[in-house]
Amino acid sequence: MNNTASPPHLLEKLSKKGLNRLLNCRELPCCLHLFTDYDGTLAPFKADPSQSYPLPGAGGLLLELNALPNIVVTLITGREPEDVRKFLASKEIPVAGLHGLIYLASGSDNREFLGKNDLSLPTEVKGRIRQIAEEYYGVSLENKGGMLALHWTPESRFSPDGAREELEEMLLEAGWEVLQGRQVLEVRPAGWHKGKAVDYLRSRLAASNSGQEMTAAQAEIPAIYLGDDTTDEDVFQSFTRPGFTVYIKNEDELETAADYYLKDPLEVRKFLEQLLQEVQKK
Numbered sequence: 001m002n003n004t005a006s007p008p009h010l011l012e013k014l015s016k017k018g019l020n021r022l023l024n025c026r027e028l029p030c031c032l033h034l035f036t037d038y039d040g041t042l043a044p045f046k047a048d049p050s051q052s053y054p055l056p057g058a059g060g061l062l063l064e065l066n067a068l069p070n071i072v073v074t075l076i077t078g079r080e081p082e083d084v085r086k087f088l089a090s091k092e093i094p095v096a097g098l099h100g101l102i103y104l105a106s107g108s109d110n111r112e113f114l115g116k117n118d119l120s121l122p123t124e125v126k127g128r129i130r131q132i133a134e135e136y137y138g139v140s141l142e143n144k145g146g147m148l149a150l151h152w153t154p155e156s157r158f159s160p161d162g163a164r165e166e167l168e169e170m171l172l173e174a175g176w177e178v179l180q181g182r183q184v185l186e187v188r189p190a191g192w193h194k195g196k197a198v199d200y201l202r203s204r205l206a207a208s209n210s211g212q213e214m215t216a217a218q219a220e221i222p223a224i225y226l227g228d229d230t231t232d233e234d235v236f237q238s239f240t241r242p243g244f245t246v247y248i249k250n251e252d253e254l255e256t257a258a259d260y261y262l263k264d265p266l267e268v269r270k271f272l273e274q275l276l277q278e279v280q281k282k
């Protein structure tokens with residue numbers, strides 16, 4: 001990771017300075033874009049992704065925030081977007097799944113491709129990933145609409161470094177890259193990441209608000225981004241002001257390019273409660 005440091009704690013800064021100053025706005029802006037990751041951010045991290053339920057109350061807070069006229073909430077996740085909707089039991093919140101490659105608008109089931117629209121991996125790579133999942137105890141396979149991910153439990157003897165190198169060699173020049181996150185190894189289209197999806201969605205919101213093409217910075221629509229993993233660091237590195245980014249530390253080191261940190265999903269819920277109070281005051 002580049003440009004990493006130990007940032008200040010968000011809730012402490014918020015109580016000292018208030019939301020407007022953290023957003024660099026004199027008063028609460030007319031519109032705020034709130035992006036949040038799912039696993040390890042809204043839901044306590046689980047090695048088995050099928051057991052990753054949101055923290056009680058966190059989904060309800062997001063729905064309340066999303067229902068306000070001055071807030072646009074977007075969930076952004078490495079999972080398939082429909083998968084996260086099941087956990088939230090709601091279609092109201094827009095979801096950008098598969099690292100922001102596929103977008104579902106509020107209330108819609110139509111998949112919109114924000115990045116590459118052919119997500120089928122080379123057959124030999126698929127075969128090798130399936131083989132690895134069978135070879136090791138404690139390793140499971142997640143099928144993400146043609147893309148595959150390997151998850152492993154802490155008890156597994158699986159070595160992600162060896163598998164990553166092998167897959168990287170197989171994928172050389174194929175337009176894909178291997179990504180290692182929190183107990184997950186997966187392959188995604190090269191050159192695409194959550195940061196690009198966030199930039200694109202912010203500029204789209206800016207254009208729809210102003211009626212002309214402009215970036216979020218030009219339109220001065222602030223955003224807040226919450227995330228806990230390597231894939232979120234791409235957003236922390238590419239994020240443009242106004243607004244701020246927040247790293248959810250969980251059990252890891254406090255080494256990140258984000259502006260602030262929160263300890264865990266419990267603190268994320270606390271932050272969402274405070275944010276709701278602030279914006280309702282307006």
Ligand SMILES: [Mg+2]
Nearest residue numbers: 037039040229
């Ligand atoms: Mg996560």
